[in-house]
Each structure stands twice: as structure tokens, then as C-alpha cells.
Amino acid sequence: MLLDPLRRAPDAATAESFQLMGEDLVLVTGRDLLAAAERYADELGRVPAPLRERFEAEQRALAAEAHTWLRRYNRSVHTRLAGYLALGFRARFAYPWPVVAMLGICQVMGGFVRSRLYGLVGAAAGRLRYARLEELAEATDDVLRRTNRGIFADSVPTVLYALRAAELSAGGDPLGRALLDGPLPPLFDEETRALADALVAGLAERDPARRFRALSALTRRHFAREQAIFTHHMGGARGGATPPPVRGWLARMTGLRELPAPAVVRTRRGPRVEFRPYLLPVGFDMRDHDARVRELARAFVDPVTGSIDDYLTAVAYVARRFDRRRRPLATAYDGALSRRTPPTG
Numbered sequence: 001m002l003l004d005p006l007r008r009a010p011d012a013a014t015a016e017s018f019q020l021m022g023e024d025l026v027l028v029t030g031r032d033l034l035a036a037a038e039r040y041a042d043e044l045g046r047v048p049a050p051l052r053e054r055f056e057a058e059q060r061a062l063a064a065e066a067h068t069w070l071r072r073y074n075r076s077v078h079t080r081l082a083g084y085l086a087l088g089f090r091a092r093f094a095y096p097w098p099v100v101a102m103l104g105i106c107q108v109m110g111g112f113v114r115s116r117l118y119g120l121v122g123a124a125a126g127r128l129r130y131a132r133l134e135e136l137a138e139a140t141d142d143v144l145r146r147t148n149r150g151i152f153a154d155s156v157p158t159v160l161y162a163l164r165a166a167e168l169s170a171g172g173d174p175l176g177r178a179l180l181d182g183p184l185p186p187l188f189d190e191e192t193r194a195l196a197d198a199l200v201a202g203l204a205e206r207d208p209a210r211r212f213r214a215l216s217a218l219t220r221r222h223f224a225r226e227q228a229i230f231t232h233h234m235g236g237a238r239g240g241a242t243p244p245p246v247r248g249w250l251a252r253m254t255g256l257r258e259l260p261a262p263a264v265v266r267t268r269r270g271p272r273v274e275f276r277p278y279l280l281p282v283g284f285d286m287r288d289h290d291a292r293v294r295e296l297a298r299a300f301v302d303p304v305t306g307s308i309d310d311y312l313t314a315v316a317y318v319a320r321r322f323d324r325r326r327r328p329l330a331t332a333y334d335g336a337l338s339r340r341t342p343p344t345g
Helices: 017-021 023-027 030-044 049-073 077-090 097-125 128-170 175-181 190-204 208-233 248-254 289-305 308-322
Strands: 258-267 270-279
Touching (some): 017 023, 017 208, 049 128, 077 128, 128 175, 190 208, 258 308, 270 289, 289 308
């Protein structure tokens, strides 16, 4: 409801709700807030009258819960890892997306190191030809941090919202369906609704193999939205034109040949996760949204969602590496028939 003023801006007809968490929020005026309130009231009329009071109370409670999570966890890369892990435990790891997000952060942390090293090279050299390199390193670091924060702030409220709707629906409470069909919270958009709706449907699937396939496919969709946030912070948009070629150090920063990606390998002691080089196509450019979504999904989503066994190996890896509390690890797939499942997407 707050996206209308963003979509009136030049070249912004496809603005998305995550942009409201950044500089684009200044485009929202008092008149826009009035229009959004009127639209909210109209859409609230679609909620059955006996549920409206509970509906609004539930949305207030969910907003407060999401705010608590963001204040607690969205402070650094390491606290976000703890937040994703907490979300995994909350859903009994039924949804692979938090685990994939954690594995992606492992690679992003390497990106921070690389950009800082480039910056140190530029600062130490103190030469004109390295000045641009230092600027690029700082800009890369900033984009990675903005993206990392933005993904967490966008995704965690959505997943918490869906988990509550799923809980209510599983208990036969029609409020669960109303949360998905009624007016959305102000910082959600229609893609958010679609993700939440699909997550609720996937969690309701009783057969473990079908549930895993559905939620693995949803992880790919969610991953594409994450990458849209990355694209936004690089100054682009989904569906935008292919970026023009660059040269020199900028080409070195955006034109990667490979990146470390998770792989499930089998040893005599059992399966484990290792990060191995994932070769990117010739001419790959990080600024190309569609190419990045395609290749990074192959690198980070597919290797750990190819089968329930592979996924449980990844769950054990992130829990062992990042869970300081050493909680007992129980998942929605424990005891499930761990057979090979078809690739998602």
C-alpha cells in the first residue's frame, strides 16, 4: 500500500516493498499515508466481520515480534547467523531457506575480506592509479552490508508471519487464512503474500518427500527475491537492461570466474558439507541479475536441496558450526524416507 509513491517515480514502476527500508522511504508523503489508510480500511472489509478485531490484534502482535527479532539479530553478520539459525529451529528446519541463507553468508563473509584487502592495497600504495581501487573496495563492502541487512529485514517478518498463519490454520482457526488473504502489513507486497501463502501450503503437506520438494522449490523463489535486494543496492532492478561491459579493476570486482559454494560430499565417516570452487560461465557479471539468480541458485540452493539426506547434512553443518547453545537437533524430516528427490526449480 505504500509502494504507490515509489512506483510514480521515474523508472520505478516495479518498485518492491524492501525499498521502503532504505532511502526510497522519503518519497512517502502524508497524503500517501492517508491513501494507504483508506485502502487498508477497504481491504479490511474482505475479512469476515467476526475475525476483524482478532485480525488486527494478530497483526499488531506479529509486528511486535518481528521488531523484537530485528532489534536482536539484525546488528551484524554474526548476529544474523544466530537469527537465521533461531528461525530454523522455530520451523523445525522444515523450510530450507534459512539454512541456504546461512551458507550464503559464509561466502559473503569471504567477500568482506576480499574487498577489505583491496582497500588496504589501495591505501598502502598511496598512488593515484590505486585510489579508484580503494573506493571500489569500500563501495563493495557497503553494498554487501546493505544487502545482508536488507535481506534479513525483509525475510524474517515474512517467515514469522507465515509460521503464525500456518500454526493457526493447522489448528482449524480461520484467522490463519484471513492473515494471508486480508490487507498486508505496510512493509509487505504481493510477492511477500505469495511467499507466505506458499510456505503455509508447503508446511501443511503431510508427506515428507512432497513437503520437502515444495519447500525446496519455494526456497529457490525466496532466493530470487534476496537477489533482487542485492540488485537494488547495486543500483539496478529486476528485469532491467543487461549492464554495459566494464574494464580494469571494476571488471575484476564484478566479473568473477569462480566462488566457494557448499557441496555435500560422502566420506567413510559419513556425509559432510565442504566449500568447493563453483565455476561460473565465461563472461559472468555480478551486476547481471538474471545470470546471478540462475548461477547462484545452482551454487547454493541445489547442492543442499537435492535430497532430504543432503539437506539434513547441511542442517547438521550449520548447527554444529554456529549454534553456541548446542541445542538438540530435531527436524521435520527426522525418520522420513530419505530417498533421492528430483532437483527443484
